[in-house]
Amino acid sequence: MSSEPEPTANRAGSWGAVFLTTFTTVFLAELGDKTQLAALLLSAQSGRPGVVFIGASLALISSSLVGVLLGRWLAKVMPPQQLERLAGILMVALGLWLGRQAVLGLVPSPSELPLS
Numbered sequence: 001m002s003s004e005p006e007p008t009a010n011r012a013g014s015w016g017a018v019f020l021t022t023f024t025t026v027f028l029a030e031l032g033d034k035t036q037l038a039a040l041l042l043s044a045q046s047g048r049p050g051v052v053f054i055g056a057s058l059a060l061i062s063s064s065l066v067g068v069l070l071g072r073w074l075a076k077v078m079p080p081q082q083l084e085r086l087a088g089i090l091m092v093a094l095g096l097w098l099g100r101q102a103v104l105g106l107v108p109s110p111s112e113l114p115l116s
Contacts, residue, residue, distance in 0.1 A: 026064070030060075035056070035059075035060070038056075039052055039053075039056040042055075042056075
């Protein structure tokens with residue numbers, strides 16, 4: 001008898017639990033982000049909200065598919081703890097970079113300073 005776990009043993013929860021967690025996480029993460037604001041503006045500018053909805057939906061589905069496929073591949077090539085650590089490092093780095101961009105946006109550039 002093998003001591004290795006079955007491939008389904010490391011899956012967290014039932015189909016419904018995984019679906020609900022994924023839906024809630026993605027829904028809350030997307031609220032008020034750049035993508036939603038872009039869809040709002042495109043809908044207002046074009047006057048064709050149905051077309052904007054379809055385009056935005058297909059774009060989100062496509063980008064989610066890339067994430068799912070990349071996650072599945074990464075799960076095969078590295079242990080879960082290493083994958084979580086890498087994801088955490090990337091999120092912290094992204095947060096620091098975005099924070100830096102925000103601070104730089106608040107500080108006027110030398111060309112914008114009044115001459116004395």
